[in-house]
Amino acid sequence: MANLETHLGSLRLDNPILTASGTCGYGEELERFVALSRLGAIVCKTVTRHPRAGNTPPRTCETPAGMLNAIGLQNVGIEKFVSEKLPYLRRLGVPLIVNVAGDSVEDFAFLTRTLSTHVEVAAIELNISCPNVAHGLDFATDPALTEEIVAHARASTDLPILAKLSPNVTDITLIARAAERGGADALSLVNTFVGMSVDTRTRRPRLSNISGGLSGPAIKPLALRAVYRCAGAVKIPLVGIGGIMTAEDAAEFFICGASAVQIGTATFAQPQAATDVLDGLTAYMEKHGIADIKELVGSLVV
Amino acid sequence: MTSFSISASRFAACVVNLDEIAPRCFRLRLQAKFARAPRAGQFVHVLTRGSEHFDPLLRRAFSIASLDIESFDIVFRVEGKGTSALSCFLPGTPLDVLGPLGRPFHISTSPIWLVGGGVGVPPLAMLAQQESRARILEPQSIKTFVGARTSVELLCLDDFARHEVDIVTATEDGSAGFHGYVTQILETHLREHLLASGLMPMVCACGPTPMLSAVAKVCARFDVACQVSLEESMPCGIGVCNGCVVAMKDSVDEYGRYQRLCVHGPVMWAHEINW
Numbered sequence: 001m002a003n004l005e006t007h008l009g010s011l012r013l014d015n016p017i018l019t020a021s022g023t024c025g026y027g028e029e030l031e032r033f034v035a036l037s038r039l040g041a042i043v044c045k046t047v048t049r050h051p052r053a054g055n056t057p058p059r060t061c062e063t064p065a066g067m068l069n070a071i072g073l074q075n076v077g078i079e080k081f082v083s084e085k086l087p088y089l090r091r092l093g094v095p096l097i098v099n100v101a102g103d104s105v106e107d108f109a110f111l112t113r114t115l116s117t118h119v120e121v122a123a124i125e126l127n128i129s130c131p132n133v134a135h136g137l138d139f140a141t142d143p144a145l146t147e148e149i150v151a152h153a154r155a156s157t158d159l160p161i162l163a164k165l166s167p168n169v170t171d172i173t174l175i176a177r178a179a180e181r182g183g184a185d186a187l188s189l190v191n192t193f194v195g196m197s198v199d200t201r202t203r204r205p206r207l208s209n210i211s212g213g214l215s216g217p218a219i220k221p222l223a224l225r226a227v228y229r230c231a232g233a234v235k236i237p238l239v240g241i242g243g244i245m246t247a248e249d250a251a252e253f254f255i256c257g258a259s260a261v262q263i264g265t266a267t268f269a270q271p272q273a274a275t276d277v278l279d280g281l282t283a284y285m286e287k288h289g290i291a292d293i294k295e296l297v298g299s300l301v302v
Numbered sequence: 303m304t305s306f307s308i309s310a311s312r313f314a315a316c317v318v319n320l321d322e323i324a325p326r327c328f329r330l331r332l333q334a335k336f337a338r339a340p341r342a343g344q345f346v347h348v349l350t351r352g353s354e355h356f357d358p359l360l361r362r363a364f365s366i367a368s369l370d371i372e373s374f375d376i377v378f379r380v381e382g383k384g385t386s387a388l389s390c391f392l393p394g395t396p397l398d399v400l401g402p403l404g405r406p407f408h409i410s411t412s413p414i415w416l417v418g419g420g421v422g423v424p425p426l427a428m429l430a431q432q433e434s435r436a437r438i439l440e441p442q443s444i445k446t447f448v449g450a451r452t453s454v455e456l457l458c459l460d461d462f463a464r465h466e467v468d469i470v471t472a473t474e475d476g477s478a479g480f481h482g483y484v485t486q487i488l489e490t491h492l493r494e495h496l497l498a499s500g501l502m503p504m505v506c507a508c509g510p511t512p513m514l515s516a517v518a519k520v521c522a523r524f525d526v527a528c529q530v531s532l533e534e535s536m537p538c539g540i541g542v543c544n545g546c547v548v549a550m551k552d553s554v555d556e557y558g559r560y561q562r563l564c565v566h567g568p569v570m571w572a573h574e575i576n577w
Contacts, residue, residue, distance in 0.1 A: 022543070029541040029565075033312065033400075045544075053558045060537050060545035065357045067537060071544050074560060217356040245356060268538040269349065269360050271312070271400070 002285040003292040004278075006040065006259050008237050009185025011123045011160040013040035013095060013260065016293055017250070017278040020241050020264030021046055021099035021125060021164070022071065026085040027092050033271035038278060040260060041095040044085070046127050048100070049107050051077035061197050061206035066218030066243070067265060068195050070209035073101055073130055078114055086120055095122035097162065101130055105145075109152040116157040124159055126150065126184075129166030129191035131213045140166035140191070143178035150182025162239060164188035167219075172226050173233035180234045188239040188262065190226045193219055215265040217243040224256055231257025231298055245273070247280025257298040310403050310540070311337035314396040318373050320389070324455050326380045327421065328389050329367070332397060334374045340366050341406030342429035343506075343531055343569040346376065347539035349398035350384040358383040361400065363536045365508070365568070367424035368431055368461060377424040377457060403539050404568050407529055409433065412504045413443040415491075416467075417517055419484050419509025420455065423448055425531050426508055427461035434465040445503070446470065447491070449484025449513070453477035484509075485516040492524045502526055507572075518572035528572035534563045541565040549576040 004015035021043045024030045036042055054074025061068050076085065078100075089096050098121050100111040108126060115121045128149055129140035139145050150163050163179040165172060167190040176187055192213025197206040205211075223242020230238055240253030241262040250261045266273035281293075290296055315332040323329045340346075347361040362384040364376040378385050391397065407429055414433060416426040430444060437443055444467040450456045451474045462469045471479030472487045480487040488505075495503070502524075507517045508531035521528035534546040547560035548567065551574060559576070561567070 025542045025544075032310070033540065051558070054544060054547070054560055057534065057547050057549065057560070059547065060535060060543070062358060062360055062535070062537075065359055067359060069537075069543070069545060074544050074547075074558075216359050265359070265537075268543055270398075271538075271540060271542075 002282055002290060004040075004282070006293055008123070008162065008239065008260060009160040011095070011185065015040040015278060016254070016260035017274055017281065018097070018239065018260055018262045019043055019267065019274055020262035021127065023264040023267045026081075027089050030267070030271060031092060034275050037093040038275050039094055041097050041122060042092070043097040043099050043125055043262060044089060045075055046073050046099045046101045046130065047075055047078050047081045047111065048073055049078055049102060049110060051075065051080065056208040058206065058208055060212070063195070063197055063214065064218060066214050066216030067268075068197055068207055068212035068214055069192070070207045070212035072209070078111055082114070082118065086118060090120040096120055097123045097125050099125040099127050099164070101127040105149050105152050108149050109156045112153040112159075112161070113156040116159055121159060123162060123185075124153070124157065125162040125164050125188055126153055127164050127191070129164055131166065131168060131192060131194045131211070137166060137168060137194075140175065141169050143174050146175050147178040147182040150179050150184050154183030160185040162186045162188050164191055166191045167222060167226050168194050173229050176230040176234050180236050184236060186237045186239055186259070187230060187234065188241055189230055189258075190223050190242055193222065215243065217245055219243045220249060224252055227253055227258050228256040228300070244277065247277050247284050250277050250281055251284055251296065254293065254296040255298075255300050257300070259297050310401055312398065312400045315399045317391045317393050317395045317397065319393060320391060323377070324457060327377065327455070327457065328380070329375055329377050330388060330391070331373050331375050332399065334369065334372055336402060338402070340369060340374070340402030342366070342432045343406035343425050344402035344404050345539075345568060346374075346399050346401035347403055347536070348376075348388070350387040353398075358387065360537050361539060362388070363403075363539055363564075363568075365425035365428070365531065366402070367427045367458060369428060377421065379421045400539060404564055405566065407506050407531075407569050410504060412527075413445070413501060415488070415503040415505050416444070416446045417484060417488055417505055417507040417509070418447070418457075419449040419513040420451070421457065422507075422509030422513070422531070422533075423457040426506065427458040429506055430462050430465040430467050434467060444468070445491075447472065447484050447488050449473070449509070451475060483513070483516070485513060485520055488517065489520045492520065492526065496524060505529070507531070514572070515577045518575070518577060521572060529569050530572045530575070531568045532563055532570060533568070536564045539564045550574050551576045
């Protein structure tokens, strides 16, 4: 049996297959269809300091081999998350990475500090890259702000910190280095690409937010290159995200330098997509005589 | 709150039969392998592609039009890539189905009036099937109003006839039944019914959103309880993505005014929706 154990800083995971934030809710709905405890970790839906109602519908539309979303970080807020969602998440028996987003440096520090007091939280992912809220991309496109947010979060917790970066920048390696300087233990690459879709009959945008984040197989080659470039720019581990539907897709990310991957949009089409990728990865490694996932990570032949 | 998706399962359902029943409208019969029998108003989420390619990427939601022990029917109009693919499947082809999902129509002992427009009629056919069996001694307590643009687009009339419920039709071009909107003929019948001091019915409606909004208004005017089955694109169908939300008048729970149609619907009380 291949060894799938992987490390994101001090966070040790049994295997490198994770769910992506916003695609597994708080575990409750998905648990009915998939054994979440088999995964390396789950990354739950973004939590903010205050509850958020989210954007006006329509919030999603399908595009060729992909989809656009502009949910707007609809969530219950940190207080209810801790009192009502954490107890269920703890029972799932899988390491929990909580994704947080804020409107300010102080918000990120506050959320990080608050979550640090809960033993069921294994790590924190900083969502500094949501394209669908007012300041979402301000942070992600500014290396100095990125470093500041990560540094403040770093100072607020001993938990491992993942910084989730946006691909909507001219040079993602500059932001990656800034997050590394700020003290991130790992980088999640990438959040969605900003896109649009228009109904040509009505000439209206298909999303009420006009633009939204593109995800799904359509973005996989773009995400893969972002991971490849950052692998050459930073020393901290990378978590690959972007259109992974199959174990082969995941393997591409490992080969380009990711130490773990997150399965997102695939889960919408197939609730058990993440465990299917896990099973497929095991089969792939056995077939190719790879004893340890570490042999695969960053093994691109050029 | 009861969650109906708890009884959902995923299965491979072979195509039994595919019929074009109206221009661009198809009736697809699939093998039924549900873990628990669906109730009228619930939907199935169908993958309209194979697992080897990724377009169209997401599942498509379809209400169930009829249910038998070994099979169930969905009725759809070809509108895009998903329904286009679905209209080409040959008998024997396995489809990846998730269901039953969502909340069904709430049923009480009052008479029920079914109001359907266009391709919104199918879930009402299943409701007629379910309730005509349950109300075998008083089939007259179910009445159906079916509307469409033209007579050839009136769907599921055979189903309603088979279930022996009263049928009133309306077409926009006057090619069959009442000449006008189904909401107009509903209003006429409600007024007559009220004058005759009949037991007030509960209205169950499905169709395009402007029609449902009109039905809701008519029902509110007559103080008649009204449930509507809404349609939104549903990326996941199981409550995970928060994509298919509907704006409600009031905050219902932690999710506030925006409720996920796939778990809190597709059937909702009309008076709770912020039309």
